[in-house]
Amino acid sequence: MPEPIKFIIDGKECTAEPGQTIYEAAKANGVYIPVLCHFEGLKPVGSCRICSVRVNGRWMAACTQPVAPGMVVENHTTEVEEYRRALIEMLFVEGNHFCPACEKSGNCELQALAYRYQIMVPGFPYLFPKKDIEAFPKFLLEHNRCVQCRRCIRAIQTPDGKKIFDMKNRSGRVRINVDRKLAAKLSEEEAQKAMDICPVGAILKKEVGFRIPIGKRKYDKKPIGSEIEESK
Amino acid sequence: MSYRDILRKYKKDRTRLIDILKEIQRAEGFIPGKAVPAVVENLGLSTAEVEGVISFYHFLSDRPLGKYVVYLNNSITAEMFGREGVLRAFEQETGCLWGQTSPDGLVTLLDTSCIGMNDQEPAAIINGTVFTCLTPEKVNKIVGWMKEGRPVENMVEEYGDGANAHELIRAMVSNNIRRRGPVIFGDYAPGKGLTRALEMTPECLIDEVKKANLLGRGGAGFPTGLKWEFCRKEKGEEHFVVCNADEGEPGTFKDRVILTERPEMVFEGMAIAGYAVGARRGILYLRHEYTYLRRYLEYILEKMREQGWLGENIAGRSFSFDIEIKMGAGAYVCGEESALLESAEGKRGEPRDRPPFPVQKGYLNQPTTVNNVETLATATQIVVHGAGWFRSMGTPVSAGTKLLSVSGDCERPGVYEVEYGLTVKELLEMAGARDTLAVQVGGPSGNCISENGFGRKICFSDLPTGGSIIIFNRSRDLLSIVSNFLDFFIEESCGWCVPCRAGNVLLKKKFEKIASGRGTLQDLREIEAWGKIIKSTSRCGLGQTSPNPILTTLANFREIYEGLINKEADFIPDFELEKALAEACALTGRKYQEEHHHA
Numbered sequence: 001m002p003e004p005i006k007f008i009i010d011g012k013e014c015t016a017e018p019g020q021t022i023y024e025a026a027k028a029n030g031v032y033i034p035v036l037c038h039f040e041g042l043k044p045v046g047s048c049r050i051c052s053v054r055v056n057g058r059w060m061a062a063c064t065q066p067v068a069p070g071m072v073v074e075n076h077t078t079e080v081e082e083y084r085r086a087l088i089e090m091l092f093v094e095g096n097h098f099c100p101a102c103e104k105s106g107n108c109e110l111q112a113l114a115y116r117y118q119i120m121v122p123g124f125p126y127l128f129p130k131k132d133i134e135a136f137p138k139f140l141l142e143h144n145r146c147v148q149c150r151r152c153i154r155a156i157q158t159p160d161g162k163k164i165f166d167m168k169n170r171s172g173r174v175r176i177n178v179d180r181k182l183a184a185k186l187s188e189e190e191a192q193k194a195m196d197i198c199p200v201g202a203i204l205k206k207e208v209g210f211r212i213p214i215g216k217r218k219y220d221k222k223p224i225g226s227e228i229e230e231s232k
Numbered sequence: 233m234s235y236r237d238i239l240r241k242y243k244k245d246r247t248r249l250i251d252i253l254k255e256i257q258r259a260e261g262f263i264p265g266k267a268v269p270a271v272v273e274n275l276g277l278s279t280a281e282v283e284g285v286i287s288f289y290h291f292l293s294d295r296p297l298g299k300y301v302v303y304l305n306n307s308i309t310a311e312m313f314g315r316e317g318v319l320r321a322f323e324q325e326t327g328c329l330w331g332q333t334s335p336d337g338l339v340t341l342l343d344t345s346c347i348g349m350n351d352q353e354p355a356a357i358i359n360g361t362v363f364t365c366l367t368p369e370k371v372n373k374i375v376g377w378m379k380e381g382r383p384v385e386n387m388v389e390e391y392g393d394g395a396n397a398h399e400l401i402r403a404m405v406s407n408n409i410r411r412r413g414p415v416i417f418g419d420y421a422p423g424k425g426l427t428r429a430l431e432m433t434p435e436c437l438i439d440e441v442k443k444a445n446l447l448g449r450g451g452a453g454f455p456t457g458l459k460w461e462f463c464r465k466e467k468g469e470e471h472f473v474v475c476n477a478d479e480g481e482p483g484t485f486k487d488r489v490i491l492t493e494r495p496e497m498v499f500e501g502m503a504i505a506g507y508a509v510g511a512r513r514g515i516l517y518l519r520h521e522y523t524y525l526r527r528y529l530e531y532i533l534e535k536m537r538e539q540g541w542l543g544e545n546i547a548g549r550s551f552s553f554d555i556e557i558k559m560g561a562g563a564y565v566c567g568e569e570s571a572l573l574e575s576a577e578g579k580r581g582e583p584r585d586r587p588p589f590p591v592q593k594g595y596l597n598q599p600t601t602v603n604n605v606e607t608l609a610t611a612t613q614i615v616v617h618g619a620g621w622f623r624s625m626g627t628p629v630s631a632g633t634k635l636l637s638v639s640g641d642c643e644r645p646g647v648y649e650v651e652y653g654l655t656v657k658e659l660l661e662m663a664g665a666r667d668t669l670a671v672q673v674g675g676p677s678g679n680c681i682s683e684n685g686f687g688r689k690i691c692f693s694d695l696p697t698g699g700s701i702i703i704f705n706r707s708r709d710l711l712s713i714v715s716n717f718l719d720f721f722i723e724e725s726c727g728w729c730v731p732c733r734a735g736n737v738l739l740k741k742k743f744e745k746i747a748s749g750r751g752t753l754q755d756l757r758e759i760e761a762w763g764k765i766i767k768s769t770s771r772c773g774l775g776q777t778s779p780n781p782i783l784t785t786l787a788n789f790r791e792i793y794e795g796l797i798n799k800e801a802d803f804i805p806d807f808e809l810e811k812a813l814a815e816a817c818a819l820t821g822r823k824y825q826e827e828h829h830h831a
Contacts, residue, residue: 049769148727166281166284167284167580172733174728
């Protein structure tokens with residue numbers, strides 16, 4: 001067994017296994033660092049930056065940064081939380097999010113983060129971008145709600161590693177782009193997986209809706225992150 | 233060439249995707265949708281992946297373009313020296329609106345970010361050929377030739393100085409070398425550095441470069457010797473040397489001049505680096521805008537192979553090294569080394585997360601040293617003349633010389649090779665700048681300094697710069713400069729991370745509110761706070777520096793902003809109600825009455 005790494009989060013002494021990221025190690029120590037683009041089992045990409053922490057004075061994404069011995073991590077401090085809140089708010093204004101009408105409401109991680117950060121109204125002006133809805137045989141792609149987390153790109157690929165979802169364009173014009181031929185071949189299970197892995201209501205499986213009623217959904221019961229905080 | 237021929241030529245090499253797409257575009261005028269399935273099938277990719285690459289790069293197009301495609305530079309210097317008149321002349325003469333293709337398919341008129349000609353603006357790239365110092369009169373002539381069907385090469389009437397006139401370049405571009413220093417423009421005989429390097433062990437060679445205290449010339453200033461050492465120590469199937477010739481920072485053009493006048497010195501530096509890190513292959517990643525240099529550079533490579541400075545058993549020793557050129561396709565972010573590697577692999581030029589660093593997992597996940605053009609050329613001279621010689625120039629922290637690309641309001645724009653430690657004031661005198669309001673050191677991502685800072689020194693410990701120096705005199709409007717820079721970052725963000733993608737757009741909106749006179753003290757506080765959030769949380773250097781135009785002008789020219797804001801008002805909304813309701817009022821036939829909305 002290799003020596004565990006010792007590091008500190010907000011004054012709390014923690015240990016990590018070599019190779020663990022700050023996010024993973026924090027979780028193992030019962031410390032919640034909010035994430036949106038990250039999903040367990042997928043290679044982290046650091047796109048939402050909501051897991052930003054300050055390590056020995058330098059800003060880093062906790063989902064991509066490996067723990068190093070002696071790191072002093074600021075997680076639940078006023079400034080770090082203020083910056084995260086701003087990033088969540090940016091996501092709300094750069095998309096078109098209407099929670100009451102969204103199938104994902106209650107299971108949506110973006111919405112859950114907004115509740116956790118008690119965001120009543122974003123501090124940024126709405127950009128009201130013009131985005132479309134695309135239909136595929138088994139699912140809908142609601143670009144208005146997409147947060148460009150790249151989970152679908154990473155999780156839903158063909159057995160030989162072709163990307164069914166990929167990014168198109170650049171700058172504020174980036175959109176998820178779907179290979180129509182490959183998407184038509186998705187199984188019911190894969191389409192369900194695509195919907196489940198999407199943190200927001202951007203990928204919606206066709207022909208099912210509101211199977212679990214509003215009010216009984218994941219984050220209706222407990223705030224996001226509480227499962228980690230209750231683990232210790 | 234048919235798609236089939238093009239695909240056959242590149243075999244099934246996924247790293248050549250951008251080259252394949254460029255050849256298709258050259259043959260067809262654009263990349264037609266019907267070409268995509270063949271590419272997809274040949275390379276074993278998905279349509280989404282190929283479309284992702286096409287849509288990422290500015291110079292790749294999936295829409296039909298005109299017979300002549302005009303990419304007019306929109307950098308601030310172009311604006312200062314008559315871009316608007318040139319743009320209008322193109323529109324008038326062609327009858328085509330900006331951003332569109334003329335109905336007869338003759339011409340497409342488009343913008344592009346800085347093309348590395350800031351000392352000879354306004355400049356444009358038309359079908360790969362560079363046109364400098366454009367005026368409405370020149371545009372009339374050019375459009376006349378277009379209507380006659382003349383090839384762009386035959387529109388170049390006079391060649392620039394030095395190798396610009398070489399038969400393989402034939403460009404109207406000028407070098408404008410204003411000051412020749414002892415390193416890049418000093419005495420140089422090809423092969424001398426490499427011969428000396430091969431007489432040393434790689435460890436001793438790295439030691440010599442470390443002793444010289446050579447710091448990366450691209451702007452970041454990482455010690456080159458250390459980078460080589462890290463790369464050498466890393467285990468891999470193969471090591472690589474990549475020369476970063478993607479200078480995209482608005483206002484920089486010194487690598488263009490080095491590649492025109494000192495290509496051997498750069499290639500020799502790459503071979504030296506190859507020997508140091510244990511690489512057999514090098515890649516010159518050349519920005520698309522410099523495509524006009526490609527044939528000449530290929531010729532120089534061939535010449536060096538013939539002379540035995542590249543290829544197998546160089547200088548009769550067991551060391552073998554060769555260089556291939558890979559082209560960019562128009563993306564500022566590819567100047568960031570990990571994005572450059574992605575692009576060199578034929579992918580979207582999106583930066584990678586670090587660790588692993590390129591020295592650990594770089595090109596094709598192998599240990600790779602990525603060095604700037606000037607850094608590699610400088611390394612050659614260090615090996616020839618020794619670390620002591622090099623350290624006798626510059627300052628203790630910043631040894632040697634630096635090439636500066638000087639543009640804007642001065643009598644002598646161009647390239648200056650100066651020792652580190654030169655003050656801004658001295659540089660302004662050298663360049664013949666008068667009545668200077670501000671100097672942009674290091675391009676938009678750098679620092680905009682006022683007269684108070686003209687005594688500061690250009691060096692790593694005071695004012696670092698990759699080489700871009702843009703001078704603004706007192707007739708210039710600082711706000712339109714900042715606005716131009718912010719637009720640049722919005723356009724060039726790769727869109728991967730939230731703060732850079734969304735934050736920069738929001739920053740610009742807030743800036744416009746302030747610039748329009750509708751800002752309050754609270755808006756000034758917010759724009760500063762937002763800038764800090766973007767800088768702190770962005771994933772790569774682009775986002776980490778993109779708020780600098782605002783933050784550094786706020787620091788150095790605060791009075792301009794304070795003069796704009798409404799000091800009495802606590803709050804002014806982001807939108808004007810009357811304007812926002814105009815459309816609704818028109819539709820309903822009702823008049824906007826302000827008093828109704830006060831309750």
